[in-house]
Amino acid sequence: MNEEPKQQRSGADEDFEEQLRELLAEGANTIRPAPAPYPEIRQRGATERRYRAVAAGAVLVMLAAVPVGAYALAGGDAGGDTAGPAPEVSATLRTPATPAPTPSSSPSGxxxxxxEDQLLDGITFEEAVDGLEKCLAYDRSHAGGPSDAFRTDLGTAEEYRIIxxxxxxxxxxxxGNGTYVVAVKEPPKQTRLICNIKNGRAEGLNTSTGSDGPPDAGPVRSDINGGKLHQQSFLDRGNWKLPFRWGVIGTVEPSVARVTVSYGGATSRAALDHGWFVASGVLERQVTRAPHIKGYDAEGTLVYDSDEDKYYAKQLP
Known part of the structure; x- marks a missing residue:
């Protein structure tokens, strides 16, 4: 058998083969994907998670903003509870009604x-209120003194009743003549003040707190500092300025239905005002005896007589 002679390879063939291998290698590198950029993928995933968290938070905020009555839970046929729309709920705000002021009070005073007989000598209620406010301002202006440790805060005008x-x-x-204004504040901090207004200014203030007199003083109790309303200075004893407007105030128990006050030969029936009695008159002559006070129950029975009250001063100083 004759063997076919081996073909001789030229240098050109070898060069061509080498170039072909290089081209194939380059093509393989081009087709094969490059290694995955792990740091970039990790960063993108974190960003996506943050975005989803923010979106979920926004949804929760929107749900929280929905009125409570906007949705109600209803039983579903599939065995679970499903959210279904509830009837529309009105959210209109209603302004509460303002109670009308009672005839015995002022909205801001x-x-x-x-x-009305307790407002004497042509003094109007508005003038009395103005006097009370000046008295309280006078008291506040004198706060901080050496005796301030014993001072009682008198409060505001709205807390008082002018009697x-x-x-x-x-x-x-x-x-100097002027005007007296007497006002009281109810328990638990019962307070009584007497203020003297002269020339549009508060010139003096007298106050007391708590109930007057000892427990056995009786159902009618004259104010312990009310003497300034029905007497002039002891320096002028026997020489008072006449005619003289006088007043008597004090407290009464609920069992007392009527109080009378006799002074200088005339008798006045007192007004009963929320546990206080108020009497007044005009004195035409000089006197030496204090006002004579009597109290009666609803049946007309005498239940108090100041002449029999061991704590009541029958004679003027």
């Missing part, structure tokens, strides 16, 4: 006295 307003007569101890 103290309460009025029970009777008496009348002219005041000047004397040797306090010259």
């Amino acid at each position: 103290p309460a009025r006295p029970t009777t 008496l307003a009348m002219n005041s007569t000047g004397d040797s101890n306090a010259p």
Whole structure:
């Protein structure tokens, strides 16, 4: 058998083969994907997670903003509860009604006295309120002194009831005529104040707190500091300025239905005002005896007589 002679390879063939291998290698590198950029993929995943969290939070905020009555749970046929729309709920706000002021009070001030007869000598309620406010301002302006440790905060005008307003007569101890305003504040911090207004200014203030007198003083109790309303200075004893407007105030128990006050030969029936009694008159002559006070129950029975009260001063100083 004759063998076919081996073909001789030329150098050109070898060069061509080498170039072909290089081209194939380059093509393989081009087709094969490059290694995955792990850091970039990780960063993108974190970003996507943050985006989803923000989106979920926004959905929760929107759900929280929906009115409570907007959706109700209803039983579903598939065995679970499904959300279904509830009837529309009105969210209209209603302004609460403002109670009308009672006839005995002012919307922004103290309460009025029970009777108009407690406002004397042409003094209007508005003038009495103005006097009370000046008294309280006078008290606040004197706070901080050496005796302030014993001072009681008198509060505001709205807390009081004006029970008496009348002219005041000047004397040797306090010259100059003016106006007295008497106001009281109810328990638990019962307070009574007597203020003297002269020339549009508060010139003096007298206050007391708590109930007057000892427990066995009786159902009618004259105010322990009310003497300034019905007497002039002891310096002028026997020489009072006449005619003289006087007043008597005090407290009464619920069992008392009527109080009378006799002074200088005339008798006045007192007004009963939320546990207080208020009497007044005009004195035409000099006196030496204190006002004579009597109290009666609903049956007309005498239940108190100041002449029999061991704590009541029957004679003027």
